[in-house]
Structures are given as structure tokens and as C-alpha cells.
Amino acid sequence: MNICVVGNGNIVKRFLEDVQSIEDARLTAICVREASREKGAALSEKYRIPLLFTDYSAALLEPSIDTVYLGISNHIHYLYTKQALEAGKNVICEKPFTVNPSETGELAALAEKSGLFLWEACKIPYSPTFKTLREQLPLIGALRVIRCNYSRKSSRYTDFQNGILHPAFDPEKAGGSLYDINIYNLHLTAALFGAPKAVHYYANYGSNGVDISGTAVLEYDGFHAVCTGAKDSTSPSGVVLQGEKGYLRLEGPASSAAKVFLSLDGDERCILETPDNGKLTEEVKEFVRQYREQDRDACRKMLDHSLLVMNIVEQCLR
Ligand SMILES: NC(=O)c1ccc[n+]([C@@H]2O[C@H](COP(=O)([O-])OP(=O)(O)OC[C@H]3O[C@@H](n4cnc5c(N)ncnc54)[C@H](OP(=O)(O)O)[C@@H]3O)[C@@H](O)[C@H]2O)c1
Structure with a gap:
């Protein structure tokens, strides 16, 4: 290539x-x-x-x-x-x-x-942490709650507050926390569970109407995925998939988490450690x-996935 x-x-x-x-x-x-x-x-x-x-x-x-x-x-x-x-x-x-x-x-x-x-x-659908989540998913039983949080105060947020507009905060340039950061959570959720039955988006908006942070709730049969992204504030980021028999947890943002943990009946252990997960x-x-x-079929399949994610984004921003 x-x-x-x-x-x-x-x-x-x-x-x-x-x-x-x-x-x-x-x-x-x-x-x-x-x-x-x-x-x-x-x-x-x-x-x-x-x-x-x-x-x-x-x-x-x-x-x-x-x-x-x-x-x-x-x-x-x-x-x-x-x-x-x-x-x-x-x-x-x-x-x-x-x-x-x-x-x-x-x-x-x-x-x-x-x-x-x-x-x-x-990188999410191709990452070792994602593949581990997908493989281990059956172990945790019937899913009940998915929580994904990627919250990191942007280095450009202070400029934004002072009236200096970078593309990352410009709604005319597809800026905002959903397009920029929460989209990783949507990629992960859509790659694992496909199209949700319904989508809701609750955002905090900046003075120019851009979503500076927000939570998307994706409804599936029997469970919800709660996906939070923030560019205005920071918190420990991570992913938790809760099932009736246990949970799977990523330590760090969906796009670059280095560790996957599995807990069955209260006993949590690290099942994958991969420091390279943030790489492309x-x-x-x-x-x-x-x-x-x-391999055009593999390429088409991933384009279908991209289309699904864009459909979810559109439902959030509607
Ligand atoms: N996959 C990932 O993990 C990941 C991580 C970060 C970002 N991204 C994505 O990568 C993209 C770039 O993000 P970044 O963080 O690298 O942003 P960045 O550092 O601000 O760089 C933006 C780039 O876009 C160019 N550009 C801006 N407006 C343009 C225009 N009208 N025509 C041609 N070029 C233009 C800029 O060129 P000039 O320098 O000439 O202005 C610069 O090279 C975004 O879509 C972002 O979502 C992906």
C-alpha cells in the first residue's frame, strides 16, 4: 500500500x-x-x-x-x-x-x-481489548447495563470559554463531544450489540450550541448502554459491561484502555494487558x-458498521 x-x-x-x-x-x-x-x-x-x-x-x-x-x-x-x-x-x-x-x-x-x-x-473494532471483550461476553450472563465514559477536559476548552473557537468546539465543523470523543463509546457499543431499538441524548451545550459534554442512552432488548463523553471536564474513563453472572471492565477510555478485567461472583482479575492499545x-x-x-467483504462489513454508528449519531443530534 x-x-x-x-x-x-x-x-x-x-x-x-x-x-x-x-x-x-x-x-x-x-x-x-x-x-x-x-x-x-x-x-x-x-x-x-x-x-x-x-x-x-x-x-x-x-x-x-x-x-x-x-x-x-x-x-x-x-x-x-x-x-x-x-x-x-x-x-x-x-x-x-x-x-x-x-x-x-x-x-x-x-x-x-x-x-x-x-x-x-x-481503532476500537480492531483492538485486542475489544476482541477480548467480545470473546468473554458470554461468561457474564444476561446483560443488564453497559456504562462507557470517556471524559477528558480538552486543552482547547479554556480558549473556547474565552471566545476563541477551534474546530473541536465549532458546530459548523462537526465539533463537539459526541463527534469527537463519545463516538468511541458508540463504536464499541455498536460493534458489540448492533443497532439499538432507541437512542436518547442528553447534552450540556456551550454558548454556541455545541455539545461540550453529554450522555447517549442506547436501548437494547433487556439492557441499556449509557455512553458519556465530555470535553469540558475530566473523570476516570472506562467501560463496564454488567451481566447477571459478573462483569467485564476496561480501565481507561474505550479507544485506548490498556487492561481488561473480568469478575465472576465478585472475584475481579486482569485478563488482558496491552500497553499498545492506543496505537493505530x-x-x-x-x-x-x-x-x-x-478482501472486499471484510471492508464492506466495516463500512456497514461505520454507517450504523453514523445513524446513532444522527439519532442523538436530531
Ligand atoms: N483515531 C484516533 O484515535 C483519533 C485521535 C485524534 C484525532 N482523530 C481525528 O483526526 C482528525 C484530526 O484531528 P487532530 O487531533 O489531528 O486535529 P489537529 O491537530 O487540529 O489537526 C487538524 C488537521 O486538519 C487540517 N485542516 C483543518 N482544516 C482544513 C481544511 N479546510 N483543509 C485542509 N486541511 C485542513 C489542519 O491543517 P493546517 O495545519 O494546515 O491547519 C491539520 O493538519 C479529526 O477528524 C479527529 O477526530 C482521531
């Missing part, structure tokens, strides 16, 4: 680091905006990336690139993905995949029609595998 990385922010730096160890993933190009040329050049030098673009359309014309990775702000995911697919490139696009489900559906159809791969870069390595390895083996 010959990848053009688009963007130069936090997640791009993580991607560049994590992709180093992945066989068959080559960093062919980096594309940044003209105003960020110096940052792009520094990343290109540090990670020995041969090509540097400051014009996205020009990058999409480059024949040595087969896949673009989009590590850019939420509101432009749809447009950049569409342009890449139209140019015949596979796309790995960061979460939240799009702003709404109709955009996701449109992009999935375009990828299918063009014979291209399209992936949402959300597992998901990108799987994307590279699907591409190498042309």
Missing part, C-alpha cells in the same frame, strides 16, 4: 509513527496546506517521505499513490474522501467518518462502484491485509 498522508496535526504524527512497523505500508507522500508547508517538510524529512504536496488535487493525480490517509478536521472528511475516490484512490479516513449517515452511504456506494477500498480509521497499528495492519488479499 503506497500511502499519501493528508494533514499535519496530532493524529497524523501518531499515524506516521505507528505505520513505520507495518509491512507492506509505504509512506509515499504527505500533503498539507500551503500555509503548513514547513510543518509538512519537517514531517517529510523526519519520516523519509519522498513526495511533499501542498495541493490536494495534484497529490490525487500522482500515480505512485494508491491510498490516501485523511487525518484532517471532521467537516472536510466527506469532501476529501469523495475527491480521492473520484481520482481512483483508496481512502483511510479518520473518525468521525462523516457528519451524517447519508454522506457515509454515498461514499460507500462510490467506493463499491469504483472497486476501491474505503475504511474508517477507528492494529487497524492499519488490517487495512493493509484487506488490500493485499483484496
